[in-house]
Amino acid sequence: MSEVVGSHDLLLVTLDTLRYDVAAELAAAGRIPHLARHLPGGVWEERHAPGSFTYASHQAIFAGFLPTPAAPGPHPRLFAARFAGSETTAERTFVFDAPDLVSALAGAGYRTVCIGGVGFFNRQAPLGSVLPGLFQEAHWEPEFGVASPTSFEAQVSRAEQVVRELPSGQRLFLFVNVSALHQPNWFHRPGATRDAGDSRATHAAAxxxxxxxxxxxxxxxxxxxxxxxxVCSDHGTAYGDDGYTGHRLGHESVWTVPYAHFFLEPGATAR
Structure with a gap:
């Protein structure tokens, strides 16, 4: 990453609450072709989340602790704060001296922009202002939130506006927290009802x-x-797995998440 920071624009997308097993199944079945065409080998990498709910996981991510590969390590990190004794800081790691990655990228000349989704990014209370407060520019509207059936479309439209209005020479770090996977998601599956509620199938439809x-x-x-x-999940969620529902708990459906990183070439079409 040390050779990427400063020369490339950066995009971080957290697919909030997305389970690894659902993501892997849909990729294998050809049901997410636009994502799959960018995944290395067409598959998600299985990783372990740094937290079991949005706030904790994003605090870790913004400190440089992305989801960790689900295999014995150590695993060199893309980004790392400078501190003595780190076993995951490698030669190509982007090492920073700021308290968080967002501030470090701002110090490196990036315009840092947050397009929030779930409640921890809505800036409607002090807690919902902590994470977006790391960024130079933060956006949230009710249309971006978990209750909106068209949340991601609205978020993408705002991202397009942000990019259009940015000076051409300005480097950009764009972060998007996608709320569509988070409960409630029943409205993404045709025929589903509010009374029936969310399920693994509605999660997949989202x-x-x-x-x-x-x-x-x-x-x-x-x-x-x-x-x-x-592009990664911050944590998964349980739909009755071993009797568990939701997240902020220590179950495989919560800790195991999909992850991918890749380059986007300029002039790509919106397919």
Whole structure:
């Protein structure tokens, strides 16, 4: 990453609450073609989340602790704060002296922009202002939130606006927290009802909805120059697995998440 920071625009997308098993199944079945065409080998990497709910996981991510590969390590990190004794800081790691990655990228000349989704980014209370407060520019509207059936479309439209209005020479770090996977998501599956509630199937339908629009986001992020993208979940969620429901708990459905990083070439079409 040390050779990428400063020369590329950066895109970080957290697919909030996305389970690894659902993401892997949909990729294998050809149900998320727009995401799959960018995944190395067409598959998600299985990783372990740095936290079991949005706030904790994003605090770790913004400190340089992305989800960790689900295999024995050590695993060199892309980004790391400088501190003595780190076993995961490697030669190509982007090492920073700021308290968080967002501030470090701002110090390196990036415009840092947050497009929030779930409540921890809504700035409607002090707690919901902590994470977006790391950024130079933060956006949240009710249309971006978990209750909106068209949340991701609205978020992508705002991202396109941000990119259009940015000076051509300005480097960009764009972060998007996608809320569509988070409960409630029943409205993404045709025929589902509010009374029946959310399920693993509606969770999968929400990912298909995101896939249908993510090409626009990738096209916007790479419209000015080559971009480096990280797309991952911050944590999963349980739908009755071993009797568990939800997240903020220590179950495999919560700790195991999909991850990918890749380059986006300039001039990509919004497919």
């Amino acid at each position: 990912l298909e909805y995101v896939d249908a629009h993510i090409g626009r986001l990738f096209a916007a992020a790479s419209s000015r120059r080559r971009a480096f993208a990280i």
